[in-house]
Amino acid sequence: MSLIQITDRPEGRVLPLPSRSQEAAGMPAFRIIRRNASISTFDPAKIAIAMTKAFLAVEGSSAAASRRVHEIVRELTDQVTAALTRRSDSERAMPIEEIQDQVELALMRGGHHKVARAYVLYREERARLRAAEKPANPTAPALRIKSPSGLDRALDENWLAELIASSCAGLAGVEALAILAETKRNLYDGMSEDELALAQIMAARTLIETEPNYAYASARLLLDKLRAEALSFLCGHPDSADQAQMAERYPDYFADYIDRGIAAGLLDPELKRFDLDRLGRALRPEADFNFQYLGLQTLYDRYFLHEGGVRFELPQAFFMRVAMGVALREVDREARAIEFYEVLSAFDVMCSTPTLFNAGTLRPQLSSCFLTTVPDDLDGIFKSVKDNALLAKYSGGLGNDWTRVRGLGAHIKGTNGKSQGVVPFLKVANDTAIAVNQGGKRKGAVCAYLETWHIDIEEFLDLRKNTGDDRRRTHDMNTANWVPDLFMQRVEADGTWTLFSPDEVPDLHDLTGAAFAAAYEAYEAQAAAGRVKVFKQMRAIDLWRRMLTMLFETGHPWITFKDPCNLRSPQQHAGVIHSSNLCTEITLNTSDKEVAVCNLASINLANHVTAEGIDHEHLTRSVTVALRMLDNVIDVNFYTIPEARFSNLRHRPVGLGLMGFQDALYRQRIPYASEAAIRFADESMEAISHAAIGASSDLASERGRYPSYDGSLWSQGILPLDSIEILSRSRGKLDLDRSSRLDWASLRERVLQQGMRNSNVMAIAPTATISNICGVSQSIEPAYQNLYVKSNMSGDFTIANADLVHDLKARGLWDEVMISDLKYFDGSLGGIDRVPDDLKALYATAFEIDTSFLIEAAARRQKWIDQAQSLNLYIANPSGKKLDALYRLAWNRGLKTTYYLRSLSATHVEKSTLKGTDGKLNAVSVGAAAEPIELAVPLLCPIDDPTCEACQ
Incomplete structure (x- = not known):
């Protein structure tokens, strides 16, 4: 066992740190690329030593501190080692900076923020000293790069510099030299071409916290890697193309891609019957630049078609494949596929994950x-389990x-x-x-x-x-x-x-x-x-x-x-709603004969809003295309059980929602916790509702009404806004604003004349993944944090609020100290004195917002929605009275459902009171968790009832 001796005064005992050999731990060895390009074997003892020094530097070396440090470092070392082992493989050498990043992340996740800050500052100082001491060596021998065939070639540094420069073109605040320098630090002789590509991506990725536009540069570098992978796979020999060359090559590539997908049994042969030349010419290669790193990496890892682990589906082919899969039953399939492709590739609309996964495949299960x-x-009971x-x-x-x-x-x-x-x-x-x-x-x-x-x-x-x-x-x-x-x-x-x-x-x-x-x-x-x-x-x-x-x-x-x-269900004549769904936004009838099915897509609200407000023409166009796509899903869908098919064809429900609500507020300079935000929630949902109902009615005129239309609320001229009165009469009262802005009388008459194509048309889903693809905030969620690390199945990603960075730069406040402060205060501005109050209000994070604003905004949306919405509630310091008041307010405002209750651990709540924030600073270090954080102290009586024994 490798030891570091810590004297536990006054007894003088030696405390062993948790480092131990990889063989003894049953952990596979992997290689480390040191800063001088030499290769060494990973040794967890060095992690333990570095963290111990950081802890003792901050907390001192008293006996009590030594014992506590011993246990903390043991646990953190195991966490870092496990994370690195998962990320490594026998063929890849890991840069030492990547290990240090994991150490920093483990310290932040563990709540050891002062130690993490000391560790970060030490790394920055050492980097500065190395840069100052490093002598120029223009005659250094060229590094050798190993090709997939095993042949070596000299690294062309001019090519590398040009590639990185092209990835930064047109991106404000992004410096190609910074990426190049970081890339060179991680190069070593004999590395593979894949490692070389990854080194560039990781170099750009490490800079995202300093400038959010590096997320676009990282995506472009990943795109270059993907192009080389896909083109080489399809043509059978090493091949690549830059973005400019792809403008010419995309059409030919697209036809080859369809052929290979069909041959591999991954795509429906029916796609071959489309006019592939026409569709290939319609592809927009420039849309590849819309991606941020998180979005493209997510598609690469989980969505793009692959054979033997090799991706051969490029982004625009992916979107066209989805569009073709949804347009299979259209009369003019090419025209509709292009129409669908355009809204998808522009991120105006995004289909749900099952549609993106399976459209155009042999088993197109597209429903969510x-x-x-x-x-x-x-x-x-057991048939139900099998159906599940x-x-x-x-x-x-x-x-x-x-x-x-x-x-x-x-x-x-x-x-x-x-x-x-x-x-x-x-x-x-x-x-x-x-x-x-x-x-x-x-x-x-x-x-x-x-x-x-x-x-x-x-x-x-x-x-x-x-x-x-x-x-x-x-x-x-x-x-x-x-x-x-x-x-x-x-x-x-x-x-x-x-x-x-x-x-x-x-x-x-x-x-x-x-x-x-x-x-x-x-x-x-x-x-x-x-x-x-x-x-x-x-x-x-x-x-x-x-x-x-x-x-x-x-x-x-x-x-x-x-x-x-x-x-308030339009379909109460045809059955009963017995539950909602996995995310609490779907409200459809179920019975022994009917398994309810809903097909989802979301409008990217951020793309339809300017500083002046909603672009209603653009929004109506996007909603109309989205409703047609969703209605098509019902007919081309692959149904795994007959009860689902029967129900979906009989009622034809769809659920159009939205995402990017927080971004839309930023565009208009509206704080989430404001009456203006509540009004915007009302106005934006009314616009979507009006367009969606109109689009479904027009589809009924073209394609016919859904079979169970007669007797529905629609058939009686009762729209979602009107159904509020039914609930109000049942309860005796309902405290809810019922005002409107648009011409609902004409739309009501239109529905009575034409009918509806779909029994239900709206539902707001969480959009956890598709919002990442589009690079906008999730659903109707407030900002989680302004700078944080997001963890999902594709790994850990630095997320920086680009709007905030832009504003801080404009006021001369964006610097290394601000980045460090944002890390220390868990992505919140509340504890940073030099940030003006107007920015603190505009960029307040989820746990800083009074939760009642979330409910009031949701209530305004609910009056326009025929289904429901996934509504997370954030509360930093939960108490019985707060929770009781919160959920009673949700019920009194007529909400149909609520989703997760997000709360904070006691350590984060304690930290939130620093620097005079009055307990308003609330956030967690690693974001987008699927589960709320469990608090250590049980809530014995959530309503402080004087008759409760626990309260007495």
């Missing part, structure tokens, strides 16, 4: 979401309604025994989702829904806990409460709530509003008279307390509302 209801019998597997196999996200399954202790007639309840079956569904991982492209995912009156609701709330019987836990399944209005009314009145087993109260599952309340009260009377065997009574507020507590502690179950979803 599937909703099912699970019956109360063994055959039906089949639907998830081709990238579908799942929402399961489990409310019909009888509860714990209920009688089973067939065996004369007692039911074990719904939880054991949920465990099976959980494990199935993990087993079917969608071909390694993304994890299988499912959300289980249960109504609040189900006798197993208390066990359901505990499913995501880390304690208790693991056989009754589902650590990988999302869960959601399906809450009727009557429960919320009982909570507000501090009334009694009764839990039932659904086999004794079967009609509650399908009833909503006043009909549900009447039946529920009748069953309560029967229970009091002894005619119901399995039931339990409790204070409604006690159950509400547990719901909020579990949401706080585990992030689940989410809170979704049954009655707003059903009472």
Whole structure:
């Protein structure tokens, strides 16, 4: 074991650090490129030594500090070693700077910000000294580069400089010499061509934190690598082309690409029947420059077609392939494919991930979401589990309604025994989702829904806990409460709530509003008279307390509302909505015969807004094209189960949403936490809604109404804005702004005359990945942080807020100190004194914004949407009163669903009070986590109820 001695005074003991040989750790060795271009073997002991020095420099070398450092460094060294091992392979030598980057990232993730800052400053100082001391050596021998065939060639440094310079052309603030210098630091004799290409990309990537435009330079360098890979693969010998040459080569490449994809069994042979010459000439090579590094790397890793791991699909061919796949049934297929391609390649509209994955392939499963209801019998339960597997196999996200399954202790007639309840079956569904991982492209995912009156609701709330019987836990399944209005009314009145087993109260599952309340009260009377065997009574507020507590502690179950979803549904004549989907934005009917399907795409709002406001003409054009694409998906789709096909063709629902809302606010200089932002949320969603409903109605005129149109709210002239009154009458009141700006009377008449092509047209999805592709903020989310590291399946990516950097540069505030301060304050401006207040307001991050603004903005959107929206709520310092007020406000404003509750760890909350921020600075170091951060202190009473024993 390699040791560093730390004297633990006064006892003088020697504390061994955690470094140990790679062989003993069972870890494969890999090579390190040192700064002098020499190669050495990776030794984790050196990481431990470096981190220990950094800790002791900051915290001193007292006995207590030494013991604490010993444990911290052991853990961090293991983390860094594991991360590096995952990233390395036997063929690749890793630059030493990449190792140091991982050390810095581990320190930041662990919350050791002062140590990380010291480590960063030390690295910068050493780099400065090396640059000053390094003698000129113009006669140094040329490095040799190894080709795939094994032949060596001398590195052409002029070629390298020209390539890097071309990647920086037209990018403000980007210096080719900086990338070149960083690249040369990581070169060594005998490196492969692939390593040489990667060295350039990584060099540009390390500079993103200093200037966001380096994200475009990194993408262009990755694009050059991809072009060489694809062209060489298709022509059978080494080949490459720069961006200018691709303008001429794209058409020929495109035809070869289609041929190779069909031959490999990856593309539908029907694509060959398109006029490929016409489509090839329509490709826009210049659109390749729209990508930032995160977006292109994501496509490279997960979306582009490959054979044997070699990518042969270039970006514009990718978008055209998707457009062709969606246009297969069009009369003029080429014209429509070009039309679809143009909105995709311009990032005006982006289809959902399943459509991008599978369009134009042999099994074009293009739909995003599937909703099912699970019956109360063994055959039906396990058929539902099998359906989950089949639907998830081709990238579908799942929402399961489990409310019909009888509860714990209920009688089973067939065996004369007692039911074990719904939880054991949920465990099976959980494990199935993990087993079917969608071909390694993304994890299988499912959300289980249960109504609040189900006798197993208390066990359901505990499913995501880390304690208790693991056989009754589902650590990988999302869960959601399906809450009727009557429960919320009982909570507000501090009334009694009764839990039932659904086999004794079967009609509650399908009833909503006043009909549900009447039946529920009748069953309560029967229970009091002894005619119901399995039931339990409790204070409604006690159950509400547990719901909020579990949401706080585990992030689940989410809170979704049954009655707003059903009472405002255009399709309430054709069935009942029993749940939402995986991301809580889809609200469609389900039954034993129908598995609801929704097909998604999103408008990039940032592309349709200027400093003066919304470009309505551009927006209407994009929405119209997007609705046509979505309607086409229904007909060309590959359905894995017949119930999904039957439902989708009968109702033809689609879900058009939006992304880039935060970017659109930046364009107009509107802070998220403002009344102006709420008004813009209202105005922008009204514009999308008006255009989307009009587009679907026009499609009905061209193609015919959807089969179940008669009897729908649409057929009665009741649009989403009008359906608010139905919910208001059911509740007796609804506190929601109902104003409008556009001509809804004419549109209402148009719908009555022409009908609708689609039963549902709008839903706002999270857009977690497709927003990365487009380089804009996710969905309707506020900015997560202004400078942070995002982790996903493609790796770790530095994200810098380009709008903020532009503003800080304009005011002479963007420098190394500002970058360091942003890192220290976790991407927030709140603790940086020299930043003006107007910029702090405009660039406030998610945890600095009063959460009520998120709900008020969502309520304004909801009045225009026939489905729902994925609404994350951010709260830095959760308390019982805050959560209670927050979710009651969501219900009172008529929201249909909520999504994740994002909260902060205690260490970040403590840090947020530094430098006079009054607790308003809130953010986490590594962003875009799929799960909310679990707090260490349990929330015993979320409403501070004076009758609660925990509060007393």
